[in-house]
Amino acid sequence: MLKWIDVIRFASTGNPVPDKKIVKKNEEWQMLLSPEEFRITRLKGTERAHSSEMCSLFEPGKYACVCCGTLLFDANQKFESGTGWPSFTQPATENAVAYTKDISYGMVRIETVCNTCDAHLGHVFPDGPEPSGLRYCMNAVALKKIENNERKATFGGGCFWCTEAVFTQLKGVLKVESGYSGGKITNPTYREVCSGLTGHAEVVEVTYDPDEISYADLLRIHLSTHNPTTLNRQGADVGTQYRSVVFYRNEDEKTTALEIISELQEAYDMPIVTEVSPLDYFYRAEDYHQDYYANNSQEGYCQAVIDPKLRKFRELFKSRLKDTEQEMNNDHV
Numbered sequence: 001m002l003k004w005i006d007v008i009r010f011a012s013t014g015n016p017v018p019d020k021k022i023v024k025k026n027e028e029w030q031m032l033l034s035p036e037e038f039r040i041t042r043l044k045g046t047e048r049a050h051s052s053e054m055c056s057l058f059e060p061g062k063y064a065c066v067c068c069g070t071l072l073f074d075a076n077q078k079f080e081s082g083t084g085w086p087s088f089t090q091p092a093t094e095n096a097v098a099y100t101k102d103i104s105y106g107m108v109r110i111e112t113v114c115n116t117c118d119a120h121l122g123h124v125f126p127d128g129p130e131p132s133g134l135r136y137c138m139n140a141v142a143l144k145k146i147e148n149n150e151r152k153a154t155f156g157g158g159c160f161w162c163t164e165a166v167f168t169q170l171k172g173v174l175k176v177e178s179g180y181s182g183g184k185i186t187n188p189t190y191r192e193v194c195s196g197l198t199g200h201a202e203v204v205e206v207t208y209d210p211d212e213i214s215y216a217d218l219l220r221i222h223l224s225t226h227n228p229t230t231l232n233r234q235g236a237d238v239g240t241q242y243r244s245v246v247f248y249r250n251e252d253e254k255t256t257a258l259e260i261i262s263e264l265q266e267a268y269d270m271p272i273v274t275e276v277s278p279l280d281y282f283y284r285a286e287d288y289h290q291d292y293y294a295n296n297s298q299e300g301y302c303q304a305v306i307d308p309k310l311r312k313f314r315e316l317f318k319s320r321l322k323d324t325e326q327e328m329n330n331d332h333v
């Protein structure tokens with residue numbers, strides 16, 4: 001997660017390297033953009049406050065650069081700042097936006113531009129909500145909303161190597177990433193989370209298509225593939241980082257989570273202790289934790305702990321799996 005110190009560092013010592021660079025002359029941009037889009041993005045203009053409906057739009061989705069189409073922001077990081085300009089706490093990726101010192105109008109501010117095509121977007125300020133503390137104050141005209149049907153869900157159920165291996169196999173699941181949520185510090189490392197002192201849980205962020213698999217079904221599968229009745233513990237893994245938890249993104253998800261928990265309670269003799277909390281932030285774990293099971297299926301932990309769990313899961317949710325035994329067997333060759 002980027003914080004103010006990172007923004008200052010980028011502005012003074014150089015910006016992150018973008019995935020690609022697009023360079024056009026102003027005359028070319030003028031042909032491609034409306035006069036207002038051109039004025040804002042290429043001539044560093046500012047739109048009137050409250051001039052766009054985008055300020056009060058909070059539906060899931062993504063925001064791209066109006067000039068070059070590069071993904072800049074995700075609605076998950078959008079918040080109501082009350083300023084009259086669409087506001088975000090983070091860019092979609094850490095190299096999506098570039099930063100420069102702007103001393104116009106007798107103020108010192110940090111200007112933000114699209115890192116791909118240098119379109120002026122707005123400014124970033126250190127007075128946003130925690131945990132990043134950043135407020136990306138954007139011109140709505142510089143952004144275009146991309147409609148897409150993807151949703152994200154965040155669950156913890158013990159070691160994330162296991163939970164990731166389970167969700168990866170489901171039809172309708174587009175991506176699964178391992179990470180940390182629900183703790184006290186920003187950008188925690190695996191070692192810090194393992195100490196149990198940061199309060200983070202090992203979680204997976206599941207990107208899914210709700211037309212193919214519902215949030216309720218993801219919850220049912222989550223609660224049936226770990227033990228939701230043991231407090232801060234899954235088998236031999238003990239500690240708050242292994243707690244059973246559902247991090248919800250909105251009130252609908254919260255209501256659904258509570259409903260599914262009471263629905264599944266009948267299947268367990270002991271009370272379900274799964275925590276249901278609002279998501280503060282998902283910190284992606286270190287690269288070597290991603291796809292851990294797929295990359296390390298011969299290791300002792302995978303064979304002793306994850307394999308039996310996956311066999312049980314595949315039997316239970318046969319009809320929900322992506323594809324056949326074949327894929328599974330190939331993984332083990």
Ligand SMILES: [Zn+2]
Binds near residue numbers: 117
């Ligand atoms: Zn751009």
